[in-house]
Amino acid sequence: MKEEFYIERIIRTVAGSFVMISLLLAHFHSPYWLLFTGFVGLNLFQSGFTQFCPMFTILEKFGVPRFPKESCGK
Numbered sequence: 001m002k003e004e005f006y007i008e009r010i011i012r013t014v015a016g017s018f019v020m021i022s023l024l025l026a027h028f029h030s031p032y033w034l035l036f037t038g039f040v041g042l043n044l045f046q047s048g049f050t051q052f053c054p055m056f057t058i059l060e061k062f063g064v065p066r067f068p069k070e071s072c073g074k
Contacts, residue, residue, distance in 0.1 A: 011059070019041070
């Protein structure tokens with residue numbers, strides 16, 4: 001079965017990647033990178049309440065589907 005890319009999945013992947021990369025940078029370069037980790041976490045937290053996420057808006061403009069094709073209309 002072919003995996004489909006959709007907004008929710010991409011946002012989780014990007015957020016997780018940002019957290020992991022910033023943790024590595026904090027460990028090997030400077031602890032100030034933990035501020036970026038905190039920013040990502042704060043953005044995820046607020047988007048849970050407000051349903052606003054800048055990455056969501058960007059991906060929508062690029063035409064990325066919101067849900068997998070199988071779940072649409074069911």
